Amino acid sequence: MTNAASTFHALVLISAVVALAVAQVPAPATCAACVAAGFAWQIGQCIITSDSGGSYCRVADVPCYVDQEACVRAALDEAAETECAVPHGCGDCLSANSRCLWFKGSPGSCGSGVGYWGGEQGVVRQAGQCSESTQKTLTAAAAILLASLALVVALYWRVRSGMRTRGQDPAAPAKVVAPAEADSSNEWQLNDAARAARGGTSEQGHGAVLADDRL
Numbered sequence: 001m002t003n004a005a006s007t008f009h010a011l012v013l014i015s016a017v018v019a020l021a022v023a024q025v026p027a028p029a030t031c032a033a034c035v036a037a038g039f040a041w042q043i044g045q046c047i048i049t050s051d052s053g054g055s056y057c058r059v060a061d062v063p064c065y066v067d068q069e070a071c072v073r074a075a076l077d078e079a080a081e082t083e084c085a086v087p088h089g090c091g092d093c094l095s096a097n098s099r100c101l102w103f104k105g106s107p108g109s110c111g112s113g114v115g116y117w118g119g120e121q122g123v124v125r126q127a128g129q130c131s132e133s134t135q136k137t138l139t140a141a142a143a144i145l146l147a148s149l150a151l152v153v154a155l156y157w158r159v160r161s162g163m164r165t166r167g168q169d170p171a172a173p174a175k176v177v178a179p180a181e182a183d184s185s186n187e188w189q190l191n192d193a194a195r196a197a198r199g200g201t202s203e204q205g206h207g208a209v210l211a212d213d214r215l
Contacts, residue, residue: 031071041065041074063115077114084112090130101125 027046028034034046040056041047042064047056057064065074080099087093090102093110101113102124116123124130 031065031074032068035065035067035071041071044078061115061117077112080112080114084110086110090124091127094124094127094130102130 027048028037028039029046031041031046034041034048037046037048039046039048040058042057042059043062047058049058050056051058057066063074063077065071077099080097083097084093084100087096087100087110090108090110093100093102096110097112099112099114100110101116103109103111104122104124108124113123113125
């Protein structure tokens with residue numbers, strides 16, 4: 001075995017031992033202890049394994065704290081996560097913490113703006129803009145309501161027009177025949193049929209029916 005090969009195997013063995021030792025050592029529980037050990041603090045925990053480039057900031061699109069000064073900001077940022085989750089109104093949201101953002105929508109929501117990289121048209125940063133945001137939301141809701149009402153009215157007139165075309169008056173109340181009236185009408189029609197069978201007519205009236213019965 002050459003010296004180069006021996007050196008390579010030794011380096012591989014050392015790397016494996018170091019990786020195993022790091023995996024077995026518990027990660028520091030605070031930002032200050034984490035960065036003091038040479039690691040990075042992200043998403044509320046210490047990142048003790050680096051990427052292929054040697055960086056410990058492995059989580060994309062979130063703040064990464066690598067020194068003691070940054071840890072002071074980390075404490076403030078983490079407090080904002082809790083405080084910004086409580087308010088439900090735009091004004092209360094922006095006054096709860098300077099790191100809070102009001103996210104527009106229907107309804108809107110309050111959240112931490114730490115690490116926010118989205119478009120500014122979707123958020124409110126200043127309390128003075130809250131009324132404008134609310135007015136735009138109400139205007140949009142009113143427009144939807146009016147459009148729905150117009151659709152209902154259009155459908156009503158279309159149905160009404162169709163009923164008139166078929167000779168029906170949608171405004172006229174439907175005639176309801178009482179059960180007793182219907183039975184009486186059916187009985188009179190049966191009497192007419194019986195009189196016609198005996199040679200009588202329905203125009204002879206009730207007296208003619210009695211005369212036929214006496215015969």
